[in-house]
Amino acid sequence: MTENYFKKNPKNKFNENFIFNDEQKQNLIDKNPLINDVIKVNFNGQINYNEQLETISVIGVLDFELLAIDAMNGAGFVYKDSIDWENTYTFSEDIAVSMDADIILSNDFDLAFYALEEIQLSLPISIFSKAQDKPITNFGNDWKLYSEEEYEKEKDNTNDQRWDKLQKLK
Numbered sequence: 001m002t003e004n005y006f007k008k009n010p011k012n013k014f015n016e017n018f019i020f021n022d023e024q025k026q027n028l029i030d031k032n033p034l035i036n037d038v039i040k041v042n043f044n045g046q047i048n049y050n051e052q053l054e055t056i057s058v059i060g061v062l063d064f065e066l067l068a069i070d071a072m073n074g075a076g077f078v079y080k081d082s083i084d085w086e087n088t089y090t091f092s093e094d095i096a097v098s099m100d101a102d103i104i105l106s107n108d109f110d111l112a113f114y115a116l117e118e119i120q121l122s123l124p125i126s127i128f129s130k131a132q133d134k135p136i137t138n139f140g141n142d143w144k145l146y147s148e149e150e151y152e153k154e155k156d157n158t159n160d161q162r163w164d165k166l167q168k169l170k
Contacts, residue, residue: 057088
């Protein structure tokens, strides 16, 4: 959608299911190694153009499903979420700076591209399956899972060998 489109159609309602090509999906996957695929993205809301301010306001809800990798156990699962999308965009760099709006880098406002960008910004750093029915798998050697109290007690009972070496220098 170009700026001229918005000037002719300042108020637009959407209920759109996006279909992404492999390049668009790969862009999201490259930014987050815990994402394997984009299953479904739906935008339900409106896009309004303010001709005086030369801004595009996006207000709505993004419902999405991603094929993700559980950060705790490495298992794949479907990550579902819904986020409120409320953001302002502009085609003008000067207005972007003065109004704290996001700049549209091309002459076309690609709703699907910005929807994926909004999803990327909303994803947590570590993604976990909501149904954690398995305990943490023990990988590696010589480690133990402590409660906070056990850790503090163990820490208090542990001597730092560096101090012992310093004592020997006297």
